[in-house]
Amino acid sequence: SQRKKIAIIGGDGIGPSVTHEAKLLLEVYRDKAGLPLDLWELDLGADRFLRDGVTFPKEIQIAVQRECAAVLLGALGDPRVPGMEHARDILFGMRFGFDLYANVRPVKALSDRLVPLKGRGAKDVDIVVFRENTEGVYVGMGGQFKRGTPDEVAINEDLNTRKGVERIVRAAFEYAKRTGRKRVCMADKSNAMRHAHELWLRVFDEVRREYPEIESRHLYVDALCLLVIQDPTQFEVLVMNNLFGDIVTDLGAALQGGLGMAASANVHASDPGRVALFEPVHGSAPPLAGKDIANPFAALLTVGMMLTYLGWPDEERRIERVVAAAIEEKACTVDVGGTLGTRAAAAWVRERVAREL
Amino acid sequence: SQRKKIAIIGGDGIGPSVTHEAKLLLEVYRDKAGLPLDLWELDLGADRFLRDGVTFPKEIQIAVQRECAAVLLGALGDPRVPGMEHARDILFGMRFGFDLYANVRPVKALSDRLVPLKGRGAKDVDIVVFRENTEGVYVGMGGQFKRGTPDEVAINEDLNTRKGVERIVRAAFEYAKRTGRKRVCMADKSNAMRHAHELWLRVFDEVRREYPEIESRHLYVDALCLLVIQDPTQFEVLVMNNLFGDIVTDLGAALQGGLGMAASANVHASDPGRVALFEPVHGSAPPLAGKDIANPFAALLTVGMMLTYLGWPDEERRIERVVAAAIEEKACTVDVGGTLGTRAAAAWVRERVAREL
Numbered sequence: 001s002q003r004k005k006i007a008i009i010g011g012d013g014i015g016p017s018v019t020h021e022a023k024l025l026l027e028v029y030r031d032k033a034g035l036p037l038d039l040w041e042l043d044l045g046a047d048r049f050l051r052d053g054v055t056f057p058k059e060i061q062i063a064v065q066r067e068c069a070a071v072l073l074g075a076l077g078d079p080r081v082p083g084m085e086h087a088r089d090i091l092f093g094m095r096f097g098f099d100l101y102a103n104v105r106p107v108k109a110l111s112d113r114l115v116p117l118k119g120r121g122a123k124d125v126d127i128v129v130f131r132e133n134t135e136g137v138y139v140g141m142g143g144q145f146k147r148g149t150p151d152e153v154a155i156n157e158d159l160n161t162r163k164g165v166e167r168i169v170r171a172a173f174e175y176a177k178r179t180g181r182k183r184v185c186m187a188d189k190s191n192a193m194r195h196a197h198e199l200w201l202r203v204f205d206e207v208r209r210e211y212p213e214i215e216s217r218h219l220y221v222d223a224l225c226l227l228v229i230q231d232p233t234q235f236e237v238l239v240m241n242n243l244f245g246d247i248v249t250d251l252g253a254a255l256q257g258g259l260g261m262a263a264s265a266n267v268h269a270s271d272p273g274r275v276a277l278f279e280p281v282h283g284s285a286p287p288l289a290g291k292d293i294a295n296p297f298a299a300l301l302t303v304g305m306m307l308t309y310l311g312w313p314d315e316e317r318r319i320e321r322v323v324a325a326a327i328e329e330k331a332c333t334v335d336v337g338g339t340l341g342t343r344a345a346a347a348w349v350r351e352r353v354a355r356e357l
Numbered sequence: 358s359q360r361k362k363i364a365i366i367g368g369d370g371i372g373p374s375v376t377h378e379a380k381l382l383l384e385v386y387r388d389k390a391g392l393p394l395d396l397w398e399l400d401l402g403a404d405r406f407l408r409d410g411v412t413f414p415k416e417i418q419i420a421v422q423r424e425c426a427a428v429l430l431g432a433l434g435d436p437r438v439p440g441m442e443h444a445r446d447i448l449f450g451m452r453f454g455f456d457l458y459a460n461v462r463p464v465k466a467l468s469d470r471l472v473p474l475k476g477r478g479a480k481d482v483d484i485v486v487f488r489e490n491t492e493g494v495y496v497g498m499g500g501q502f503k504r505g506t507p508d509e510v511a512i513n514e515d516l517n518t519r520k521g522v523e524r525i526v527r528a529a530f531e532y533a534k535r536t537g538r539k540r541v542c543m544a545d546k547s548n549a550m551r552h553a554h555e556l557w558l559r560v561f562d563e564v565r566r567e568y569p570e571i572e573s574r575h576l577y578v579d580a581l582c583l584l585v586i587q588d589p590t591q592f593e594v595l596v597m598n599n600l601f602g603d604i605v606t607d608l609g610a611a612l613q614g615g616l617g618m619a620a621s622a623n624v625h626a627s628d629p630g631r632v633a634l635f636e637p638v639h640g641s642a643p644p645l646a647g648k649d650i651a652n653p654f655a656a657l658l659t660v661g662m663m664l665t666y667l668g669w670p671d672e673e674r675r676i677e678r679v680v681a682a683a684i685e686e687k688a689c690t691v692d693v694g695g696t697l698g699t700r701a702a703a704a705w706v707r708e709r710v711a712r713e714l
């Protein structure tokens with residue numbers, strides 16, 4: 001069939017409520033615009049884990065991989081599960097298990113008001129970050145020696161493969177080429193991490209030659225963090241390892257109005273037929289849960305990224321435009337200068353989208 | 358004798374010229390204020406390396422360690438030495454070789470004009486970062502396997518010891534206690550780096566108990582980078598590993614007016630008798646070299662940190678105050694909104710300091 005099945009995992013903290021709003025938006029697309037979407041809610045997260053010890057069962061993993069075009073994830077992390085085991089099993093279970101090597105995170109400001117930099121506005125912040133999503137320190141390699149003694153040594157290894165580095169660098173250049181962006185910058189720390197990041201430098205240098213029409217350079221990640229604040233306009237596409245991508249996109253969120261505005265896609269960029277994972281960049285923010293105050297816009301913008309992935313890119317642009325209008329009219333939550341609750345802010349966007357369809 | 362010997366290494370790029378200005382300021386202190394300083398210039402850096410292959414000779418290392426109270430370093434790094442071997446030998450030779458485990462980097466804005474955040478001024482940016490300086494990914498552990506083949510694997514290890522983590526965390530708390538700062542925040546990535554950063558969390562939790570009067574918390578480093586832009590006033594003292602300290606202090610420099618304003622000290626915090634290393638946070642910036650445009654203020658503020666270390670803390674405050682006045686009167690270089698060259702900006706500060714002495 002041509003129908004697209006979407007697995008929905010609300011997760012923990014504010015996850016379920018922003019994901020509920022995202023689901024309602026998807027329902028508008030299904031019911032009003034007639035998009036062939038099947039929504040499948042999965043009961044996974046801290047509650048489920050505490051109830052019956054289940055994190056991300058193998059049969060669910062297989063079913064998602066076989067049947068779904070996309071997964072929409074809210075957020076994971078709950079103070080009742082200190083080590084975040086369930087969160088890691090589910091999140092890394094999909095990122096690693098489905099080999100979703102490109103974590104694509106747009107750093108795009110939708111309103112002048114949300115840009116915290118003097119003399120800068122929305123037009124100055126429009127970057128897409130390609131974060132490597134399957135390697136680096138996230139693989140968990142390492143250990144602790146003589147734990148708990150004065151002689152303890154603890155190591156995490158930053159693992160990088162030729163294959164892993166090449167495919168994310170290539171994904172960044174391919175994206176730039178496809179979308180008409182003219183500049184790709186890689187961030188590394190090759191002046192200190194001589195083994196791992198010499199590989200990044202070398203691969204970057206090889207791959208960039210295949211894209212002579214695209215301006216490319218590398219920066220040390222420390223310099224990048226400084227320059228992106230001093231002048232974000234110089235960056236269009238960024239590519240970097242897992243850890244640096246994590247750091248730089250949170251920093252980027254500060255330029256967009258906070259984590260309440262930051263969307264992301266986790267994709268296997270070279271095989272668009274594969275199931276992909278969509279999640280707002282924010283976490284579960286337990287103190288905000290259940291209070292109808294969390295910003296739902298990151299989740300709605302994430303729906304936009306998903307619709308592009310599924311073949312309806314105009315809808316991503318529409319959602320962005322409507323969210324920008326909501327911000328302009330202060331029809332938004334307090335974190336972005338409005339007075340509405342989660343539900344009312346999401347409803348404003350949903351109704352405006354529905355009217356346009 | 359009570360005289361303090363100071364080794365001076367200009368280094369590469371803009372290093373020699375800003376260091377020359379720093380030396381002239383030290384000479385004012387020696388000649389006009391009568392401080393017992395002996396200045397010892399060392400010919401080390403790319404030129405020397407290219408001339409006779411010398412990076413950081415053992416006998417110099419020993420002499421510095423035996424005879425000097427402090428080292429003033431300009432900057433290292435030269436495009437003619439691609440791998441930066443000489444830079445690493447000298448810089449890490451001192452940081453590691455002298456066991457200078459605390460890289461102390463104030464993130465302090467000296468003028469409202471230099472703070473790039475809407476609605477924020479100088480009073481909002483006053484943080485001191487304690488960066489671990491002898492471990493982490495900087496130890497160089499790791500390697501490359503099947504280099505140059507499609508199967509290549511490259512690893513850098515993030516090495517952390519109980520001793521290393523404890524002493525830097527303790528240094529941060531001791532500093533807070535000594536200077537009356539009320540809040541210490543540790544940044545880690547324990548949700549992804551479970552071995553290395555579980556140690557950081559555990560040690561932080563132990564050490565903080567010894568300082569009940571100080572408010573303490575930890576943040577994931579990604580969250581820290583976001584929050585320091587959204588509201589820098591919530592931070593007073595930060596402590597983190599080598600790599601994160603590198604990244605966060607460059608980001609911090611963006612809040613101070615750029616790298617031209619950022620000073621640093623590398624000290625063995627628990628033994629103040631030991632030689633310490635003082636360097637501006639900026640690099641050698643080869644394109645700016647020899648043009649009389651580099652900002653000398655980071656180097657002058659670094660002299661201030663050195664004078665505190667040597668026992669004259671009032672002079673650090675004086676230098677800060679005079680540099681702030683220079684910024685206010687636009688007696689500064691273009692990067693911070695002035696029109697003066699390196700020499701003239703430094704002379705303005707030096708003459709004002711001399712007049713006050």
Ligand SMILES: CC(C)[C@H](C(=O)O)[C@@H](O)C(=O)O
Binds near residue numbers: 246
């Ligand atoms: C929850 C955490 C492990 C995760 C990460 O570091 O990838 C989060 O910060 C993110 O950016 O998605």
Ligand SMILES: CC(C)[C@H](C(=O)O)[C@@H](O)C(=O)O
Binds near residue numbers: 191192222603638640
């Ligand atoms: C030159 C480089 C190796 C160095 C570092 O990463 O420590 C620099 O960025 C610094 O911050 O002093």
